Amino acid sequence: MPKVGMEPLRRQQLIDATLKVIDEVGLARTTFALISKEAGMSTGIISHYFGNKKGLIDATVRYLVSQLRVKGVYTDPLQRLMGIVDANFAPIQRSRASGRAWLSFWAQSTQDADLHRLQQINRKRLISNLTYSFRPLIPAEHVKEAAETTAALIDGLWLHCALEPERQELFALHAKRCKVHIQRFLLQFATSNNARER
Amino acid sequence: MPKVGMEPLRRQQLIDATLKVIDEVGLARTTFALISKEAGMSTGIISHYFGNKKGLIDATVRYLVSQLRVKGVYTDPLQRLMGIVDANFAPIQRSRASGRAWLSFWAQSTQDADLHRLQQINRKRLISNLTYSFRPLIPAEHVKEAAETTAALIDGLWLHCALEPERQELFALHAKRCKVHIQRFLLQFATSNNARER
Amino acid sequence: MPKVGMEPLRRQQLIDATLKVIDEVGLARTTFALISKEAGMSTGIISHYFGNKKGLIDATVRYLVSQLRVKGVYTDPLQRLMGIVDANFAPIQRSRASGRAWLSFWAQSTQDADLHRLQQINRKRLISNLTYSFRPLIPAEHVKEAAETTAALIDGLWLHCALEPERQELFALHAKRCKVHIQRFLLQFATSNNARER
Amino acid sequence: MPKVGMEPLRRQQLIDATLKVIDEVGLARTTFALISKEAGMSTGIISHYFGNKKGLIDATVRYLVSQLRVKGVYTDPLQRLMGIVDANFAPIQRSRASGRAWLSFWAQSTQDADLHRLQQINRKRLISNLTYSFRPLIPAEHVKEAAETTAALIDGLWLHCALEPERQELFALHAKRCKVHIQRFLLQFATSNNARER
DNA sequence: TATGAATGAGCCTTCATTCAT
């Protein structure tokens, strides 16, 4: 019997190769030939494991989404907010490839129902996390807007990182900037609370 | 019968057709055949006027960039900030096509030096405009951060619009939200100014 | 403007090339590469004129079907029957290719609704022609069976020709044999008529 | 745990699976993957037992040919003729699969020397059987033609059954029709004999 | 004896680009 348990390994190897190739030539020029060469396998293996190109792309996106999960457990809401920001900047900070890939997938998601769903799930999770963390910190009527605006700010800063992949210093700078912005935002309500208390 | 002076008209018709096709099928599936059919011309005319596909895409991006210019003259800095926001949401509000196209071009810009340059020019102009308007309103040491963060917020909200092209109500909502956020941001400094003045 | 009126010519050239290639290597190994090489054109031209492979195959079958039409006008029913036989053996007699192609298409027709329909139309036309010609010659209650059995005999003899493409003498022999059989069949009723008349 | 003496069983299971798959998707789309799945075995086993695809196809044809042997022993020549007809319609009557498969193999036989030989052997045996049975019944100078024409009629009627696999009633109808035709044919000579005798 | 993961040649099809008209 041939080697067993190779499937998860091979799949991950192919996903890694896909991310690398997308980083190098862009999603539009990403071909089976380039991916299989990068992975050191044959072209047939991709269809074998993922059915077709869409299957590979979907799996790659799902992998990227899974990388965004918040690590660690936070008891302090503010610490949790900072953790969310870090979790969203971590992958792009780890590898330039994921930033470019995300951008391509977002663009593609307007034409592909599955990608669109994945992207929506991802966004909803982010907003849900933010909402949960903002709630103890600010008045209820501002929570929704705070969460959605913060999500947009993360996306916007993140987008800038992806568009300037050579400027690696942006990753840390923008994560920092995002945290500062949140803290300043919270300060407003602390101030007005104080004002009211006085 | 060929006519003289047709060139600018033909070029614009082809650019419009290109945007429409990108909106309908995505940049990856945008072909000369679809564009020329949409424009009611032959496939050959595209190479004739734009040299090759890249020439057409570049011209289309340049057209989109030109659409973002701030309309009107503002004397009040705050009014000018609001005008910048409106100018950035106007094109996507006018036609769903430009949102999708922008997203595709951004993704492509990581692989194409010309697109990258166009995208950088656009961004620098936005930040320059924001900087100019923030300067009279907040302390000098916060201007740069305010401009860049606001630019990111605009991009992030705009991105959400582009990713949810069916939800047309987002265009106005996000423009509004962006303006509210800017005003609240300015309020901070007004408050602290007042506090100091007292 | 490029040459006009090329389409019918090109289409026929490609159909002829297809028949030749099917004859040489069989339908299963008939490829765009072989067909376009045989026709002295590029591979792309086939999709250009026929959409896809199925389009080409369907057009080729339709051409073969059109070749089976009975030539000439007959007033005498018996002469007409002989004409029908000749019309059915003529194409295979003219070119070995059509015999092999027909066989392949028949085999394929069990998997392809369009081919099945074409084959049924063809068969119904043959039986209709035979019925029309038998009617004045034999009692009404035997016409249907005579037509269907004769159709089967034509198919069976024809099949033998297609399966032995090297034995070109079979074409004439089987056409002759078919006619003899029909005449002998008619003789039966002539005899019994005479018997009854007596 | 491998067993000894499995070979004949495994081979037959694979041949049965092959016939089933050919019936379902046609010879052109019959793949090792489908066959092995149908048989509940691995893809490798086919090459293991039959060498390659051609080996499997040849074995399948040989199996079909073997199914056509006349069952039973007949003393009466006329009964024997009817038995030959029954033997030729029996397989297709038993399973729709064999009809489709035969048709595919016939088409393929024009490109494959081995298949062609098998098909010729089969035909010669049929004609030999018919000749042997016709000889006591009709004048010697008509035997050859009677045998060959009857063979063609059987093929033609059989072909119609294969092309209309949904119409299962055709199997019995055409077998019957074939027998009637033979009897009417024999009647001719009986009549003329009687005439002469008178 | 039996497996099924892996290969890679070859298929159909798409499409930017060319060029005779």
Add this chain to the structure above:
DNA sequence: TATGAATGAAGGCTCATTCAT
């Protein structure tokens, strides 16, 4: 100036066959 027929390279995908286990 404008056409669109024609090209042919390159893509995704299929599948018979191999071979380590």
